[in-house]
Amino acid sequence: MQTLKQLQNGELKGAISLKLSDNLSHFPVEIFELADTLEYLDLSFNNLNSLPPDFGRLQKLKIFFCSENQFTVLPEVLSDCPLLDIVGFKSNRIETVPSASINSNLRWLILTNNRITELPAETGNCSRMQKLMLAGNKLKELPASLTKCRNLELLRISANQLNEFPEWLLSLPKLSWLAFSGNPFSYKPTVQPFTPIDSRQLEISEMLGEGASGIISKATWRHAGKTSEVAVKIFKGAVTSDGLPEDEMNACITAGNHDGLVELIGQITNHPENKEGLVMKLIPESFYNLGLPPSFVSCTRDVFKPGMGLTPAHVLKIAGTIASVAEHLHNKGIMHSDLYAHNILVDDEANTLFSDFGAACFYDLSDIETAKKLELLEVRAYGCLLDDLISLCNEAEHPGIEKLTALRDLCMSDNALKRPLFSQISSQLSGVK
Incomplete structure (x- = not known):
């Protein structure tokens, strides 16, 4: 990551990539000095709420991330960058997506975890669109114009307010990865509570990995006079790019046993922070x-x-x-x-x-x-x-x-x-x- 001071001192001249997270409240105009070369710009984790009207001066910009900021409207000036390929405005406060903000050149658009109630019909003009991330918004319907996005392969619409499943999505010829849980229309089967395991029987020893929905750790499980090494997943509880952790947990439980699935042992109870969690068989280190x-x-x-x-x-x-x-x-x-x-x-x-x-x-x-x-x-x-x-x-x-x-x-x-x-x-x- 670079610094604002480096940018202001001219140390980044000729840069192709720029990543600034410096509590910015205004777009640094010095970025325009990189207009002849800049292809990747990441201004995530700042306090920005607008972009300058001449943002389109960044004619070579292909990738722009502006997540974890304070935007309430997706900026219309995004359409002024002819080569813009990937745009990410995850976890802002966006309520409105103006039709002019949709750059028809986009291949990948991330608007996860905002407050969007409606997408403009112009979204369907993105003929190159392959990946559209909309989980964790307030969408009540999708524009039928998305049927024109014949290259769309991955779509995330989980945790919205869709009352009906958009059946026409299933006519898209290349759609392969579709997530839609956590909507009013979503089918919710009865999921019986799994074998309860008291969190006090578990001693966490080391973290094995962290994903969007939770943290997986190695743990020692003491029960019935025995000791077992297990894996524990504690869910964070917040919406992810894919959906809601509770839906993930219910799917894990309902999936049951199969030689090609990680064996589920139990469901954690009495967590000290009231978090949900699962206990699974520890996967051998050879995997x-x-x-x-x-x-x-x-x-x-x-x-x-x-x-x-x-x-x-x-x-x-x-x-x-x-x-x-x-x-x-x-x-x-x-x-x-x-x-x-x-x-x-x-x-x-x-x-x-x-x-x-x-x-x-x-x-x-x-x-x-x-x-x-x-x-x-x-x-x-x-x-x-x-x-x-x-x-x-x-x-x-x-x-x-x-x-x-x-x-x-x-x-x-x-x-x-x-x-x-x-x-x-x-x-x-x-x-x-």
């Missing part, structure tokens, strides 16, 4: 994340460590396990909504665990037509995973990989009705070697 989250360039697609490779047998084993888990979840009316390699844990033997239910959604299995469409939507996400696995395979002409390639093409068909269901995918993969 690692198969992929890394999408980059600015890849947008909706995962990236992988340089030089990473998989044998055909490992590719097929991972593909088979995830298909089986997805079939298991959809049989329970759960759409994972974040089917990605970065949410898959594997070891060197390709033993596979599917994790992170932060975006998971329940749907009504008795609504057969919609249930099928939602499953076929997630099948496209699975097709993207197959595409990634095939690209990592070190033996492309292997017979099993050739069959997997044909399956990938079916799963990624723009015509959802041509895609197989997860039960059919599992059946096809069961005999492939």
Whole structure:
């Protein structure tokens, strides 16, 4: 991160990237001195509430983040930057999105955790849009013009005030990752409380990781005269980019047992801060994340460590396990909504665990037509995973990989009705070697 003083002293001349978090209340005009080179600008975690009328002088700007500020209106001047590709105004106080603020060049727009009640129809003019993050607002409906966004792949509309599920979303040919829990229309099955585990029986030893919804730690569980090493997830309780933590917890409980899921042991009670939490089986240290989250360039697609490779047998084993888990979840009316390699844990033997239910959604299995469409939507996400696995395979002409390639093409068909269901995918993969 750079400093305002460096900028004012001219030390950043020629910079392509600028990140300033310095309790700013006004846009530093010195930024315009970088107009000939600046492509990435991050002014998050300040106290800004407006942008200058000549913001468009930043003609080369491609990525602009202005999250955790004080904006109440999405600035119209965003449309004056012709190359603007990614815009993030997460966690402001935005209530109004003027039609003029929608830059039609956008590929990725983040408006999570604001107070937006309505999106302008002009949002549908973003023909390049691949990723639209709207969770945690006050939207009562979506503009039907979004049907024109034929490249939209990831959409987050959780924790809004939508009274009806926008069925027309299911006609979008590339939509693969859709999260919609926490709305008035959302289906809420009865979730029975899971095995209670008193927090006083748990001794936290070290933090293993932190996600948007909570913190996972290693802990010692003392119960019935025994001692066990377990993993504990304590939910933060705030809305995330994917949805509400309570929906994640309920999905974890409802998912039940499967060899490809992390085993759930119990639900925490008597937490000293009254927080919700889950106790899970501790994943062996031999497991690692198969992929890394999408980059600015890849947008909706995962990236992988340089030089990473998989044998055909490992590719097929991972593909088979995830298909089986997805079939298991959809049989329970759960759409994972974040089917990605970065949410898959594997070891060197390709033993596979599917994790992170932060975006998971329940749907009504008795609504057969919609249930099928939602499953076929997630099948496209699975097709993207197959595409990634095939690209990592070190033996492309292997017979099993050739069959997997044909399956990938079916799963990624723009015509959802041509895609197989997860039960059919599992059946096809069961005999492939």
